Amino acid sequence: MKSLVQIENIGMSFETKKGPFIALRDINLQIREGEVVSLIGHSGCGKSTLLNLIAGLTLPTDGALICGGREIAGPGPERAVVFQNHSLLPWLTCFENVYLGVERVFGTKESKSKLKARTLAAIEMVHMAHAADKHPGEISGGMKQRIGIARAFAMEPKILLMDEPFGALDALTRAALQDELIGVMGKTGATVVMVTHDVDEAVLLSDRVVMLTNGPSATIGEILEVNLAKPRNRLALANDAEFIRCRAAILEFLYQKQVKKAA
Known part of the structure; x- marks a missing residue:
């Protein structure tokens, strides 16, 4: 599958009164055409920052981002x-x-x-x-x-970027819109990058789940391949072994990072 977005050695820091704050470091990721990638991690790990970099809303301190063979230098209709x-x-x-x-x-x-x-x-x-x-x-x-x-x-667009699009909705509406999005993505074959805090949402919608370490200086900790056939049905997946495995792997990563953070 052809790579649509290349993220190469990305670092992002912000100037503060106390000096530079390093939000992201050493981010390397390739996003393939037609795949759905979720970004997940604890609050403050730079998920939205990374999404904004892909969108061109902010520019990286280090490294390069390429979409469709062109460097991302700002927002664009693609x-x-x-x-x-x-x-x-x-x-x-x-x-x-x-x-x-x-x-x-x-x-x-x-x-x-x-x-x-x-x-x-x-x-x-x-x-x-x-x-x-x-x-x-x-x-x-x-x-x-x-x-x-x-x-x-x-x-x-060549790529759809979603920053917790269902985060403010109640559980039933959220589930209905997730199912709606599955149908739309199936019709369009869209490439999607989505920020989420919801583990079930990440597994249900994604081909890969990118797990970020805690900030500051967050980076990619693990990438999980979700080997579930499409289209996906949430009820059918409730007791699916692969769904349960993926969900457990993400929870284990997040729990381990949370314990480390608390310590």
């Missing part, structure tokens, strides 16, 4: 981001929020009718056509996240 906060504009309808992203990417290449069709297709993909004319204030948190995901996929 890398779409879905944040924990849906980031929808409240004065626009759901349709208009998705259309705004589509127009920015394809506005100079396609007619308005094609842009509208592309927007509607993305909204239908997340089963939100019934709310296309509603404003964000008129729909639930889970529905807002669906629209945020639709906007990201509508831009047809």
Whole structure:
């Protein structure tokens, strides 16, 4: 499988009043086309920092990041981001929020009718056509996240970056959106990098789980291959031996690091 993103010897530090704070060090990772990679670790281990570096929202202190053969020097339409906060504009309808992203990417290449069709297709993909004319204030948190995901996929990015996209939702809504995302990823074959604190979510959605050591100076501790057939069904996996093995491996890593941190 072809590598889409190369992360080579990345280090990230921030200047503080007490001197430089080293958030990440010696990060090396290759992300293949069409795979789903989760970043997991304790709070403060630099998961979101690493995601922001891939997004181009911040630039590394050391090393290089390459996407599609080009160095990442800033944000770009080939890398779409879905944040924990849906980031929808409240004065626009759901349709208009998705259309705004589509127009920015394809506005100079396609007619308005094609842009509208592309927007509607993305909204239908997340089963939100019934709310296309509603404003964000008129729909639930889970529905807002669906629209945020639709906007990201509508831009047809090479890679979708998700920073705890379901973290603020209740357990039932979170599970429903995870299942929704499994369906969307199956249809699009998208490459996804996702930050999560949820071990079950990481195993359910991912091809690989990247486990980061505690910060400061966090680095990659282990990478777990998740050998589960797709599409995945959460109920069928509840007693699956591979699911249980992967879950236990992540918990063991996190527990060992937590004990070390506490000591």
